[in-house]
Amino acid sequence: MDVNIERELQDFIVHEAHLIDTRQLDDWLALFAEHARYWIPLHGAAQTEGDAVNSLADEDRLLLALRIERLKNPRAHSQRPPSRCQHVLQTPQLLRSDEAAGRFELLTPFLYVEAQGERQQMLAGTARHRLLRRDGRLQIEQKRVDLLNAGEALPAIQLFP
Amino acid sequence: MSYRRQDIQRLVQHDRVHRDLYISPELFALEQRHFFANTWSYLGHTSQVPQAGDYLAVDIAGRPLMMVRQPDGGIRVLQNRCPHKGSPLVGEACGNVGKFIRCPYHAWTFKLDGAPLAVPLKAAYEGTALKDCESGQGMVALKHVAVYRDFVFVKLGDAGPGFEAYFGEALRSIDFLVDRSPVGRLRIEGGVLRNIIHCNWKMYLENINDTVHPLSTHESATAAAGALWQGQPADAPKPMAMEQILPFGSGFDFFDRMGGRVYPNGHSVLGVNFSIHSGYAQVPEYEAAMRAAHGEQRATEVLQHSPQNAVCFPSLSVKGSPQAIRVIRPLAADKMMLEAWSFRVEGAPEVLFERSMMYNRLVFSPMSVVAHDDVHLFEGMQRALHADGNDWISLHRNFRPDELGQGTADCNGTNELLMRNQFRAWAQFMSLTMED
Numbered sequence: 001m002d003v004n005i006e007r008e009l010q011d012f013i014v015h016e017a018h019l020i021d022t023r024q025l026d027d028w029l030a031l032f033a034e035h036a037r038y039w040i041p042l043h044g045a046a047q048t049e050g051d052a053v054n055s056l057a058d059e060d061r062l063l064l065a066l067r068i069e070r071l072k073n074p075r076a077h078s079q080r081p082p083s084r085c086q087h088v089l090q091t092p093q094l095l096r097s098d099e100a101a102g103r104f105e106l107l108t109p110f111l112y113v114e115a116q117g118e119r120q121q122m123l124a125g126t127a128r129h130r131l132l133r134r135d136g137r138l139q140i141e142q143k144r145v146d147l148l149n150a151g152e153a154l155p156a157i158q159l160f161p
Numbered sequence: 162m163s164y165r166r167q168d169i170q171r172l173v174q175h176d177r178v179h180r181d182l183y184i185s186p187e188l189f190a191l192e193q194r195h196f197f198a199n200t201w202s203y204l205g206h207t208s209q210v211p212q213a214g215d216y217l218a219v220d221i222a223g224r225p226l227m228m229v230r231q232p233d234g235g236i237r238v239l240q241n242r243c244p245h246k247g248s249p250l251v252g253e254a255c256g257n258v259g260k261f262i263r264c265p266y267h268a269w270t271f272k273l274d275g276a277p278l279a280v281p282l283k284a285a286y287e288g289t290a291l292k293d294c295e296s297g298q299g300m301v302a303l304k305h306v307a308v309y310r311d312f313v314f315v316k317l318g319d320a321g322p323g324f325e326a327y328f329g330e331a332l333r334s335i336d337f338l339v340d341r342s343p344v345g346r347l348r349i350e351g352g353v354l355r356n357i358i359h360c361n362w363k364m365y366l367e368n369i370n371d372t373v374h375p376l377s378t379h380e381s382a383t384a385a386a387g388a389l390w391q392g393q394p395a396d397a398p399k400p401m402a403m404e405q406i407l408p409f410g411s412g413f414d415f416f417d418r419m420g421g422r423v424y425p426n427g428h429s430v431l432g433v434n435f436s437i438h439s440g441y442a443q444v445p446e447y448e449a450a451m452r453a454a455h456g457e458q459r460a461t462e463v464l465q466h467s468p469q470n471a472v473c474f475p476s477l478s479v480k481g482s483p484q485a486i487r488v489i490r491p492l493a494a495d496k497m498m499l500e501a502w503s504f505r506v507e508g509a510p511e512v513l514f515e516r517s518m519m520y521n522r523l524v525f526s527p528m529s530v531v532a533h534d535d536v537h538l539f540e541g542m543q544r545a546l547h548a549d550g551n552d553w554i555s556l557h558r559n560f561r562p563d564e565l566g567q568g569t570a571d572c573n574g575t576n577e578l579l580m581r582n583q584f585r586a587w588a589q590f591m592s593l594t595m596e597d
Contacts, residue, residue, distance in 0.1 A: 042352045054352045054526075057526065066385045067530055073385065151353075153356060
């Protein structure tokens with residue numbers, strides 16, 4: 001494994017979280033490939049792709065764009081005051097790497113804090129990124145987020161774990 | 162203060178209700194004791210406990226309960242409490258207990274119907290009063306359990322009407338949902354989306370019948386959907402998500418014309434004529450199967466009945482299409498849990514199940530962009546109701562004195578009769594067992 005590539009992939013994951021945490025959401029959306037998926041399964045890590053089980057979120061680019069458009073609307077009432085968030089990432093671990101095909105998979109345990117007004121909630125989870133390299137540029141094909149307590153009763157999660 | 166029957170009745174006037182209904186912890190405690198003892202609450206669906214020994218543990222009004230499938234196929238609902246020291250007998254939300262129920266603390270065992278089976282050191286109880294007292298009688302079984310087309314309801318107390326008298330014609334809403342299956346069977350599948358909302362449960366329940374909020378409350382979500390869909394030809398096939406979100410932006414006239422119906426005891430149907438769910442793409446092979454199974458007339462009736470929400474007061478809200486239910490679980494005066502369950506419709510194509518799951522995910526997930534605005538406003542209202550100078554919540558829209566004492570009645574879709582009817586039932590069942 002080329003350490004430079006590993007470092008580049010890890011930097012990409014850190015950058016992706018940074019764009020969310022600094023609310024640069026159009027730039028964040030631009031990281032996703034055309035047929036990308038942002039997926040938070042209801043049963044967390046226990047859920048297998050294709051299971052007949054729902055998700056907290058299961059979004060293509062259209063639905064992600066809808067979320068981001070909505071957040072810009074001054075009448076997005078739930079954003080008065082705005083929510084803020086912070087990802088605290090563990091070092092991303094490279095699970096699979098196919099440099100020739102430009103396909104990579106990384107696993108990143110994290111803590112996610114979302115705050116609004118005086119209220120703050122913390123979620124723990126693991127992100128699984130499937131990345132593609134196209135025309136020299138890394139893109140997200142799938143970001144799967146397995147939350148530790150995805151199936152429990154949760155308050156609103158307004159941003160992007 | 163200490164509430165008595167006439168105090169409760171003063172809190173619910175013909176056209177407005179007192180804010181204490183939402184914010185008073187004392188009223189919440191009285192609800193747990195009186196209101197939920199006298200009314201029928203939805204507990205679960207029999208498809209969640211298919212095999213003997215399967216259980217589903219649910220807390221209703223502070224009582225830990227478990228529904229257990231019996232060896233003879235029947236359903237029992239037991240208090241999830243060991244009669245010995247009070248240990249919960251099952252610790253998970255669902256599972257299978259095997260051939261009998263065994264307490265983890267001292268290994269007392271019970272049959273699946275709760276009857277006592279064995280205790281360790283049996284000889285040590287000889288000559289004691291154990292056998293003759295509550296602790297020796299096994300687990301407490303609920304007396305008032307009704308299974309209606311696989312929907313399981315319980316009434317915690319002995320007062321209040323029987324099941325059929327309580328729901329009456331409101332049960333047709335469950336018929337309309339179940340008859341969406343050509344073989345008349347639904348299965349809970351796909352897991353449950355659970356939300357903690359810091360508001361009173363009645364605030365959520367009245368919102369289920371509120372047709373005037375979508376235009377302003379959900380403006381940001383529908384505007385974003387509209388902007389992304391702009392420029393598409395009117396007949397372009399919509400992605401399912403767009404098909405489900407865009408109608409939230411419908412105008413007052415649309416919601417008014419959908420019509421409502423109230424039934425005695427707080428139940429209702431909103432959208433007796435049509436709703437935001439009426440425009441979902443047709444599925445010809447499914448409709449043919451429905452006609453073959455139910456006959457032309459019933460199939461048409463079922464397929465055209467697509468209400469916004471039907472409320473089986475006070476805990477269950479039903480959508481016939483998509484096939485989904487919401488369950489409201491009060492936790493405190495200012496805290497509730499909302500559950501959204503999806504159904505697989507037996508004998509129907511996969512697309513119906515996908516619709517059900519997608520609708521719940523888009524609209525009732527903790528990450529729903531539609532619900533975010535509702536939930537945020539409810540939580541704000543819960544705090545703002547502590548403002549002084551006005552103790553009342555208005556329910557005046559379309560109030561007419563002649564609606565009082567009416568049983569079943571039809572109304573326009575934006576009529577707050579749909580809410581007044583809930584609060585009148587609240588006062589009735591709250592005060593039923595209270596002292597004068």
